[in-house]
Amino acid sequence: MATLTIARAYQYAYHTYPNYTLAVTGGTLNALGDIVAQISQNILVKDHEPRPGWDPARTLRFFCLGSGMSPLLGRWNLFLERRFPLRAWRIQPISFRALSKRVAADQLIMAPIGLVMFIGSMGIMECRSPRQIHQKYTDIFAPALLTNWKVWPIAQMINFRYMPLPYRIPFQSTCGVSGHCTCPC
Numbered sequence: 001m002a003t004l005t006i007a008r009a010y011q012y013a014y015h016t017y018p019n020y021t022l023a024v025t026g027g028t029l030n031a032l033g034d035i036v037a038q039i040s041q042n043i044l045v046k047d048h049e050p051r052p053g054w055d056p057a058r059t060l061r062f063f064c065l066g067s068g069m070s071p072l073l074g075r076w077n078l079f080l081e082r083r084f085p086l087r088a089w090r091i092q093p094i095s096f097r098a099l100s101k102r103v104a105a106d107q108l109i110m111a112p113i114g115l116v117m118f119i120g121s122m123g124i125m126e127c128r129s130p131r132q133i134h135q136k137y138t139d140i141f142a143p144a145l146l147t148n149w150k151v152w153p154i155a156q157m158i159n160f161r162y163m164p165l166p167y168r169i170p171f172q173s174t175c176g177v178s179g180h181c182t183c184p185c
Contacts (some may be wrong), residue, residue, distance in 0.1 A: 014166040019071040022169050026070025027063040029173030034062035036177055062124045069117065070169050077168045080160070096160065102160045103153050112150050115141060120124055 013021040035092045038058070042051050084102045085092045117143065123133035163171045 007147055010170075011166060018074060018166075022070040022074045023067040025170050026073070026173050027065075027067030027169065029177065030066025031059050031063040033173070033177035034059045036139075064125065065084050065121055066119065066173065069114065070119070070173070073110070074112075075170065080105060081165055087160070099157060099161055103156050106156050106160075107149060111152065112145060115145055115148065119144075127156060146153060 008026070010021070015182050035054070038052075042053070045051050080102045084105070085096045086098050086102075116137075119136055120133060123136055128136070152175075155172070159168050159171050159175075
């Protein structure tokens with residue numbers, strides 16, 4: 001019953017204030033993902049190594065990143081929905097070809113852009129110098145993008161096929177919670 005109430009409240013908020021709703025939802029789920037990652041890192045540390053503890057500033061950075069990126073990703077998903085409709089008529093079956101085009105466009109266009117935005121904005125929020133941010137791009141962009149391409153196409157295929165438009169960003173963010181634990185950043 002509570003789940004239905006939350007879903008209705010989310011649906012109302014999304015239709016009334018889509019960007020704000022996506023920002024709060026994306027920021028919250030990104031922060032949750034970072035908390036899970038930090039807890040995992042603390043649990044998995046070897047006994048002779050010091051435990052780093054929880055870094056609230058890092059969690060805040062992830063919240064800010066999710067809040068800023070989620071409305072943009074919402075617009076991107078709307079663009080993909082209109083550009084690659086999965087069926088021309090409601091009674092027609094889902095077009096696997098259109099679904100594949102959506103996933104390909106997402107992975108070939110938005111994945112690199114999102115990664116650039118992630119590395120750059122995190123570098124800025126960490127007060128890194130332009131040289132340090134450039135070094136971070138050099139060190140992790142290619143491996144992170146390749147890792148992304150191993151995981152996200154399947155997740156996005158499920159997302160684009162089964163999730164209604166208002167729930168795609170929360171679905172992505174929820175999938176991203178587990179991704180925080182394996183991020184090379």
